[in-house]
Amino acid sequence: MNTRVAAIAVLVAFLAGMVFATFSELRVFLPALLRGALITIEVAALSFLLMTASAFTAGVARLSPWWSVRWIATAYVEVFRGTSLLVQLFWFFFVLPEFGLTLSPMAAGVLGVGFNFGAYGAEIVRGAITAVPRGQWEAAAALNLPVFRRMTRIVLPQALVVVIPPFGNLTIEMVKATSVVSAVTLVDITYASVQQNQLHYRTVEIFVVTLFLYYCFSQLIRFSMGLLEERSKRHLAATR
């Protein structure tokens, strides 16, 4: 944690120095980069919602007693993990219109990133559910709780403790991977910095700022996931 604080401090100092040295240039390219950052945040936030929803849906569905539900969930996970994210984006943006479904760049970007990372998340969720002791299911069944309640009230809350840390890492990977949306014409941070570099040739400054922004996003996620983790396992520690 301390090294991370130190790293941030060094970066801030470096940036401050650069602000001083190249103040006029920064003023020229920074607004464009921040507009890009807003797009990245938008893609990441929406993708996070989609990724979480599909991870839990598919993770639970892979353990369904009905083979057809299991099969659909497995097919989803296999397809989205087994092929390239960039190509998946192209499918949403360039191929679907061939079948009469035209998506905005934002929609295509979010669907691609959200479903792709949701497929990895599904495996995390499935593993966590399987790790909940069998006795918990059985106690819930013996108390005659309906199957849906067993899952939502008894098993998922316990699985969540196991899900959160790897899910935090996956979310950081996801945010960094949002840079692929530049391929479907969205001007996110990455695309904005490429454009600004072509206009102003302040290569070092521009890409330092870009790195710094991604790093801040990652730290923010790590910090919030840490809080969530603390909260979720407050009472569980001693019984495991």
Place this chain on the structure above:
Amino acid sequence: MTEPRIKFENVCKRYGPLTVLDGLNMEVAAGELVTIIGPSGSGKTTVLRVLMTLETIEEGLITIDGEPFNKMRSREGGLVPASTAHLRRIRARIGMVFQNFNLFPHMTALGNCIEAPIHSLGLSKAEAVGRAEELLDMVGLSDKRDHYPSQLSGGQQQRVAIARALAMRPEILLFDEPTSALDPEMVDEVLQVIRQLATEHSYTMLLVTHQMGFAREVSGRVCFFDGGKFLEEGPPREFFASPRHERTRQFLNKVLAAH
């Protein structure tokens, strides 16, 4: 003649090549407390789990008050596999206490006791809390209602588990070695609760235990389980004084020597 509360007819349960219940027959009358004893791994837990519908059976019929349990009567009168609704209706009459308590670790003692009454019986929260507080009081844990399982001793956890089972108002109670996972000094507090249930209430109880003294004291009948069925059974006094089978004698000698 009245129907027995619980009846196993020729029940078979297999795990792959392993036959755990081998044509098991058993009748338990309403209000009776039957203790099941037998060697480890012989299938005592399986008897209870089958009755709790945590396991399906390959052959045979289980009835509760004459009503088929694992199967149900079709409109034509024949027997067909039970539907989920049928299972849930009959399962509501049975409560189980596990060897490892299986309390829900993310809920307080009170939370554990109101979860199923609210979400399965549809009681209001106030009603469920009232009922749960009474039961926690009965097992001597009213001051622990807001404690999480991780903050309770083994004996306290098992008593909460008993209160949790009772909160569903079952008629039949199944105890699977309720004191086996406990430190010796906590065994008595749990046995005391079971004793109270046996003497002051009219539950039908099946108890699997290695506590022979307790079995002799509370049960109306003791059954020795071995090789997939009941080898012999009888009132506790006769059963312990003069077991008929050599296997039973060997088992009793071994268990009593260990204590």
